[in-house]
Amino acid sequence: xxxxxxxxxxxxxxxxxxxxxxxxxxxxxxxxxxxxxxxxxxxxxxxxxxxxxxxxxxxxxxxxxxxxxxxxxxxxxxxxxxxxxxxxxxxxxxxxxxxxxxxxxxxxxxxxxxxxxxxxxxxxxxxxxxxxxxxxxxxxxxxxxxxxxxxxxxxxxxxxxxxxxxxxxxxxxxxxxxxxxxxxxxxxxxxxxxxxxxxxxxxxxxxxxxxxxxxxxxxxxxxxxxxxxxxxxxxxxxxxxxxxxxxxxxxxxxxxxxxxxxxxxxxxxxxxxxxxxxxxxxxxxxxxxxxxxxxxxxxxxxxxxxxxxxxxxxxxxxxxxxxxxxxxxxxxxxxxxxxxxxxxxxxxxxxxxxxxxxxxxxxxxxxxxxxxxxxxxxxxxxxxxxxxxxxxxxxxxxxxxxxxxxxxxxxxxxxxxxxxxxxxxxxxxxxxxxxxxxxxxxxxxxxxxxxxxxxxxxxxxxxxxxxxxxxxxxxxxxxxxxxxxxxxxxxxxxxxxxxxxxxxxxxxxxxxxxxxxxxxxxxxxxxxxxxxxxxxxxxxxxxxxxxxxxxxxxxxxxxxxxxxxxxxxxxxxxxxxxxxxxxxxxxxxxxxxxxxxxxxxxxxxxxxxxxxxxxxxxxxxxxxxxxxxxxxxxxxxxxxxxxxxxxxxxxxxxxxxxxxxxxxxxxxxxxxxxxxxxxxxxxxxxxxxxxxxxxxxxxxxxxxxxxxxxxxxxxxxxxxxxxxxxxxxxxxxxxxxxx
Numbered sequence: 210x211x212x213x214x215x216x217x218x219x220x221x222x223x224x225x226x227x228x229x230x231x232x233x234x235x236x237x238x239x240x241x242x243x244x245x246x247x248x249x250x251x252x253x254x255x256x257x258x259x260x261x262x263x264x265x266x267x268x269x270x271x272x273x274x275x276x277x278x279x280x281x282x283x284x285x286x287x288x289x290x291x292x293x294x295x296x297x298x299x300x301x302x303x304x305x306x307x308x309x310x311x312x313x314x315x316x317x318x319x320x321x322x323x324x325x326x327x328x329x330x331x332x333x334x335x336x337x338x339x340x341x342x343x344x345x346x347x348x349x350x351x352x353x354x355x356x357x358x359x360x361x362x363x364x365x366x367x368x369x370x371x372x373x374x375x376x377x378x379x380x381x382x383x384x385x386x387x388x389x390x391x392x393x394x395x396x397x398x399x400x401x402x403x404x405x406x407x408x409x410x411x412x413x414x415x416x417x418x419x420x421x422x423x424x425x426x427x428x429x430x431x432x433x434x435x436x437x438x439x440x441x442x443x444x445x446x447x448x449x450x451x452x453x454x455x456x457x458x459x460x461x462x463x464x465x466x467x468x469x470x471x472x473x474x475x476x477x478x479x480x481x482x483x484x485x486x487x488x489x490x491x492x493x494x495x496x497x498x499x500x501x502x503x504x505x506x507x508x509x510x511x512x513x514x515x516x517x518x519x520x521x522x523x524x525x526x527x528x529x530x531x532x533x534x535x536x537x538x539x540x541x542x543x544x545x546x547x548x549x550x551x552x553x554x555x556x557x558x559x560x561x562x563x564x565x566x567x568x569x570x571x572x573x574x575x576x577x578x579x580x581x582x583x584x585x586x587x588x589x590x591x592x593x594x595x596x597x598x599x600x601x602x603x604x605x606x607x608x609x610x611x612x613x614x615x616x617x618x619x620x621x622x623x624x625x626x627x628x629x630x631x632x633x634x635x636x637x638x639x640x641x642x643x644x645x646x647x648x649x650x651x652x653x654x655x656x657x658x659x660x661x662x663x664x665x666x667x668x669x670x671x672x673x674x675x676x677x678x679x680x681x682x683x684x685x686x687x688x689x690x691x692x693x694x695x696x697x698x699x700x701x702x703x704x705x706x707x708x709x710x711x712x713x714x715x716x717x718x719x720x721x722x723x724x725x726x727x728x729x730x731x732x733x734x735x736x737x738x739x740x741x742x743x744x745x746x747x748x749x750x751x752x753x754x755x756x757x758x759x760x761x762x763x764x765x766x767x768x769x770x771x772x773x774x775x776x777x778x779x780x781x782x783x784x785x786x787x788x789x790x791x792x793x794x795x796x797x798x799x800x801x802x803x804x805x806x807x808x809x810x811x812x813x814x815x816x817x818x819x820x821x822x823x824x825x826x827x828x829x830x831x832x833x834x835x836x837x838x839x840x841x842x843x844x845x846x847x848x849x850x851x852x853x854x855x856x857x858x859x860x861x862x863x864x865x866x867x868x869x870x871x872x873x874x875x876x877x878x879x880x881x882x883x884x885x886x887x888x889x890x891x892x893x894x895x896x897x898x899x900x901x902x903x904x905x906x907x908x909x910x911x912x913x914x915x916x917x918x919x920x921x922x923x924x925x926x927x928x929x930x931x932x933x934x935x936x937x938x939x940x941x942x943x944x945x946x947x948x
Contacts, residue, residue: 258277258367258459258461259277259364259365259366259367259479259481259496260274260275260277260278260280260281260344260364260365261274261275261277261278261362261363261364261365261481261483261494262274262278262294262362262363262364262365263357263360263361263362263363263401263483263492263494264291264348264360264361264362264363265288265359265360266350266359266360266361267359268288269290269291269292270288270289270290270291271287271288271289271290271291271294272287272288272360272485272486273287273483273484273485273491273492274287274483274484275459275481275482275483275484275494276459276482277481278298278365281297281298281331281365282294282297282298283297284297285297286486287485287486288486292308292309295307295308295309296309298331298332299331299332300329300330300331300344301329301330301331301341302329302330303328303329303330308329327345327346328343328344328345328346329343329344329346329365330342330343330344331344331365342367342368343367343368344365344366344367344368345365345366345367345368346363346364346365346366347362347363347364347366347397347399348361348362348363348364349361349362349399349415351401351413353413353426354401354412354413354430357401357412357413362399362401362413362415362494364399364494364496397417397496397497397498398414398415398417398418398420398421398422398496398497398498399414399415399417399418399494399495399496400413400414400415400418400429400434400494400495400497401413401414401492401493401494401495402434402492402493402495403491403492404457404482404483404490404491404492404493405489405490405491408433409433409454409493410430410431410432410433411429411430411431411432411433411434412430412431412492413430414426414429414430418497421468421474421497421499422437422466422468422469423468423469423470424436424468424469428469437466437467437476438466438467439465439466439467439471439473441465441473442464442465442466442467443464443465446462446463446464447464449462450462450478450480453480454480454482454493457482457490458482459479459480459481459482460479460480461477461478461479461480462478463475463476463477463478463500463504464476464478474499474501475499475500475501475503475504476497476498476499476500477497477498477499477500478495478496478497479495479496479497480493480494480495481493481494481495481496537694537697540564540568540569540694540698541694541697541698541701543564545701545705547560547563547564548560548561548564548701548702548705548706549705551709552708552709552712552713553709553713554706554709554710554713557705557706557709558575558586558588558706559588561575561588561676561702561706562575562588562589562590563590564698565676565678565695565698566590566591566592567592569662569678569691569694569695569698570662570678570679570680571591571592571593571657571679571680571681571684572589572590572591572592572595572599572656572657572679572681573589573590573676573677573678573679574587574588574589574603574606574676574677574679575587575588575589575674575675575676575677576610576615576674576675576676576677577673577674578614578615578673582612582613582614582617583612584606584607584610584615587603587606587607589602589603591656595656598652598655598656599656601652602649602652602653602656605646605649605652606644606649608645608646609644609645609646609649610643610644610645611642611643611644611645614673615675616665616675618643619643619663619675619677620663620665620675623665624664624665624667624696625662625663625664625665625692625695625696625699626661626662626663626664627661627662627687627689627691627692628660628661628662628663629660629686629687629688630660630686631658631659631660631661631679632654632658632659632660632682637650653679656679656681657679657680657681657682657683658679658680658681659680659681659682659684659686660679660680660684660685660686660687661677661678661679661680661687662677662678662687662691662692662695663675663676663677663678664676664677664678664695664696664699665699665703666699666700666702666703666706667699667700667703667704667707668703668704668706668707668710673707673710674703674706676695676699676702678695722778722781726755726781726784726785726788727740727742727755727756728757728758730758731758731759731760733758733760733766735832735838735948736766736830736838736946736947736948737923737946737947738758738923738944738945738946738947739923739924739926739927739944739945740756740758740927740942740943740944740945741927741928741930741931741941741942741943742754742755742756742940742941742942743896743931743935743940743941743942744940745896745936745937745938745939745940752773752775752780752781752784752940753771753772753773753774753775753780753781753783753784753823753940754771754772754773754784754894754896754940754941754942755769755770755771755772755773755784755787755788755942756769756770756771756892756942756943756944757769757770757771757788757791757792758944758946759792759795759796761795761796761829762796764831764832765829765830765831765832766829766830767795767806767827767828767829768827768828768829768830768890768892768944768946769791769795769825769826769827769828769892770825770826770847770892770893770894770942770943770944771784771787771788771791771823771824771825771826771847771894772823772824772825772847772894772895772940772942773787773821773822773823774821774822774823774869783819783821783823784823786819786821787810787814787819787821787823787825787870790810790813790814791806791810791825791827794806794809794810794813795827797809802829802841802843802879803827803828803829803841803842803843803877803879804843804876804877804878804879805877806827806843807825807827807843807845807870807877808874808875808876808877810825810870811845811870811871811873811874811875811877812874814870814871815871815873815874819871820871821870821871822869822870822871822872823845823869823870823871824844824845824846824847824848824869824870824894824895825844825845825846825847825869825870826842826843826844826845826847826848826849826850826892827842827843827844828840828841828842828843828850828890828892829841829842830884830946833883836885836886837883837884837885837886837888837948838883838884838888838948839881839882839883839884840852840862840881840882840883840884840890841879841880841881842862842864842879842880842882843864843867843877843878843879843880844864844867845867845868845869845870845877846866846867846868846869846870847894848893848894848895848898848905848909849861849862849863849864849909850862850890850891850892851890851891851893851912851913851916852882852884852888852889852890852891853888853889853890853891853916853917854885854888855885855886855887855888857917858917859913859914859916859917861909861913862880862882863880864878864879864880865878884948885948886948887947887948888947888948889916889921889923889926889945889946889947889948890945890946890947890948891912891916891930891943891944891945892943892944892946893912893930893941893942893943893944894940894941894942894943895939896935896936896939896940896941896942897912897930897931897934897935897936897941897943898911898912898934899936899939900936901938911934912930912934915929915930915933915934916930921947923945923946923947926945927943927945930943930945931943
């Protein structure tokens with residue numbers, strides 16, 4: 210029971226909300242076990258609405274009721290006889306007999322005997338018929354209450370759980386002692402306050418009130434019940450009670466009250482307005498129950514739930530962090546894999562923008578500058594496409610971005626920046642300082658730009674590439690974690706891009722060198738010629754394989770095919786030296802034999818100290834007066850020439866095995882053949898025949914078969930042989946002549 214702080218009083222609080230029928234469906238929840246101690250009766254009755262009567266014992270009539278009692282006995286006009294009211298409410302004992310016909314609670318009350326707890330039942334009428342609902346009756350004569358002598362308070366408490374209620378009733382019937390202390394043991398205290406008197410003082414309290422609060426009957430009666438309030442009593446709850454009493458309505462609530470000794474306890478309070486026969490509000494009848502144990506249990510449960518929820522949140526946070534870490538590792542691993550599969554910078558840049566959208570950005574810019582600080586390349590991608598908008602933006606950016614490396618313009622020399630408030634007005638001035646035309650900033654806003662990560666992609670030369678990761682207003686702003694992973698990604702991407710760019714530069718140099726070393730074929734009357742060179746699939750696309758076709762001064766033709774030991778730029782340089790020596794020796798020995806040419810080249814390599822070793826086949830074709838050509842050829846350890854006769858058969862033009870050029874000067878030998886008109890001569894390097902898992906004879910047979918089946922046109926034949934037989938692991942050169 211509690212009162213307000215200030216004028217007015219809340220004399221009592223009873224379990225229930227006036228106006229709600231006592232026969233409402235029972236709440237769900239755990240059911241106390243049968244035979245539960247009556248000390249748990251508050252758990253059985255709960256906070257369901259109670260019917261309250263004031264009975265004039267002298268006249269044995271009900272003189273005051275609350276609204277719940279009126280609903281139990283509808284249509285009854287007060288005052289009314291106690292038995293008449295009981296019959297109107299269709300009260301029965303547990304055996305089903307009408308109370309008016311038994312020596313039961315209300316009958317004993319008429320003899321001024323208290324009823325400290327007894328089970329009855331009332332009829333509940335619904336569309337499905339009539340059913341009985343258990344009630345717990347407490348009836349207390351108020352012989353010492355001012356102005357209420359010869360009156361009694363009757364409270365009918367609905368039972369929340371039928372099984373538990375019946376068990377409690379059975380226990381009360383069996384043990385009178387338990388029944389006599391039931392109300393006291395449950396902590397149910399009953400009070401009556403005068404609703405018509407100023408400050409609504411208490412006019413009666415039962416012994417349970419004294420036991421639960423420490424205030425005696427004399428200390429309580431005549432006072433407003435606000436004396437139960439204390440420093441921690443909730444003012445809002447007190448105000449709610451005050452408002453209900455002022456409106457003459459019932460209320461049920463819980464609040465913190467204080468006993469006489471100053472100890473605090475939680476009170477479940479219910480107040481019920483009682484009216485007389487004329488409908489005038491006369492009293493407030495209240496019920497209070499000490500629910501401190503329940504509140505403490507609820508608080509402990511809440512603490513446990515909070516702790517459990519906190520543990521779950523921590524576990525969930527740990528799980529998310531682990532998933533994020535794994536996602537970062539996957540992203541970095543995928544970046545390394547996808548970027549390293551190509552040495553083409555355009556493909557590498559495309560792989561990079563594909564990787565970061567949408568993982569780290571809604572859209573991305575990849576900027577590269579030349580040695581003068583001008584934008585050389587701009588790559589862009591948006592998760593929503595917007596191809597035309599991106600094209601317009603990148604075109605405008607090329608002209609509007611201030612001169613100088615983007616690393617200086619956008620980063621000021623730093624390696625990375627996070628601008629999570631990029632769309633704020635305070636950033637506008639900085640954004641305008643990056644471009645010569647501020648109107649282009651509207652284009653980026655149109656694409657959606659709220660948060661930025663700007664990162665330099667480091668390479669051997671600082672500041673070539675900058676990556677800008679952009680998130681729009683609908684996406685989370687970039688965090689420090691996003692920046693960390695982006696910096697790691699930028700470091701890897703920068704090195705891979707730099708390697709690809711370096712490879713392309715080396716390739717361009719190698720291509721230029723190779724182009725300068727491989728000659729254009731001269732036009733020779735009576736001969737058609739085609740040549741091909743293909744570098745290995747890896748490397749600098751240049752090596753030591755070469756071919757040569759020389760129009761000699763005596764109208765003969767010199768043909769050479771060679772392979773300098775090695776597969777790099779050094780081999781190509783050595784090949785250049787060797788070609789120069791060969792051409793000079795072939796020109797000077799125009800009338801000499803092919804063997805003499807090879808011997809002279811050997812002498813020069815040794816005499817000039819050129820540490821070059823190479824295989825070489827050299828041939829000389831002289832026009833034959835009778836038709837066709839006379840072929841003389843020599844070999845320094847080179848695979849043999851192949852001759853396809855006009856009829857299609859292929860002949861291997863073997864020579865005696867001899868050492869490579871550059872090993873030691875030695876005597877060379879020559880062989881001679883006649884080439885009829887329509888013959889095809891093939892000179893080649895070992896990339897066309899050698900395989901690591903087979904012998905040379907197998908490769909020669911395969912090449913002879915391909916030559917026999919090839920087309921007559923020399924260009925087509927060269928393409929056919931290269932496409933069919935060229936090795937991917939070794940350089941290949943070939944020269945085809947058709948007479």
